[in-house]
Amino acid sequence: MPSAVSSSRGSVAVLRFGRFAAMGTVAALILIAGVWGSWGTAQYVMLTKGRERGTVEVTRCGEDTCSGPFTPLSSGARRRASVVIPKTVAVQQGRTYTVVVKPDSDDVVRSGPAGILYAWIPLGGALLLASVVVAGGLRLVRAAWLLAGVGIALLTAAFVVL
Structure with missing residues (x-):
């Protein structure tokens, strides 16, 4: 018959393993x-391989996005009159940023x-x-x-x- 000490050690080990498994998860x-x-x-x-890369000069900023003309730097990229970049603390009107165009859209993200x-x-x-x-x-x-x-x-x- 198991003693109280050995069964409490077993339950402590099970609880320790349960805590480890839950917190690890x-x-x-x-x-x-x-x-x-x-x-x-x-x-x-x-x-970026196969993606359109270039620069955007931010000319307008709204509440959540900024936009401006896209100048291509990579082969296969095409000039766009306006692309959209998310407005963050790091994107300011009047500045130029290197960007990558998201496929099948006019949305861009900063590169480099x-x-x-x-x-x-x-x-x-x-x-x-x-x-x-x-x-x-x-x-x-x-x-x-x-x-x-x-x-x-x-x-x-x-x-x-x-």
């Missing part, structure tokens, strides 16, 4: 969501180092959030510091470049 879901949120823009910026870092900002936030889950739920403090450090570095680099 939450941390993994947060990181997957960060990659998913970033990839929507990052795919155009990072995989600034565009890449801007595209991965959601992942930076997810890394910071996951670090809290890893530290508190999984009790893996060193891994949490690593996740937080990478997230802070990514967000800081994006802030500096933009």
Whole structure:
């Protein structure tokens, strides 16, 4: 017959494993969501082969978007009278930006180092959030510091470049 001590050790081990599995799943879901949120823009910026690349001179800005004429830089790209770029703190009227055109549209996203870092900002936030889950739920403090450090570095680099 099992003693009370051995059965309590077993239940503690099961609870510890359950906590580890649940928090590990939450941390993994947060990181997957960060990659998913970033990839929507990052795919155009990072995989530019065969895409139209050029510059846009921002001439008008509305509440959420800015627009201006597109000047092609890559072969196969065509000049456009107006393309639309999302209005962010880094897009200002009167400035010119290197961009990539989204397929089958007149929408563009920033390219180059600034565009890449801007595209991965959601992942930076997810890394910071996951670090809290890893530290508190999984009790893996060193891994949490690593996740937080990478997230802070990514967000800081994006802030500096933009």
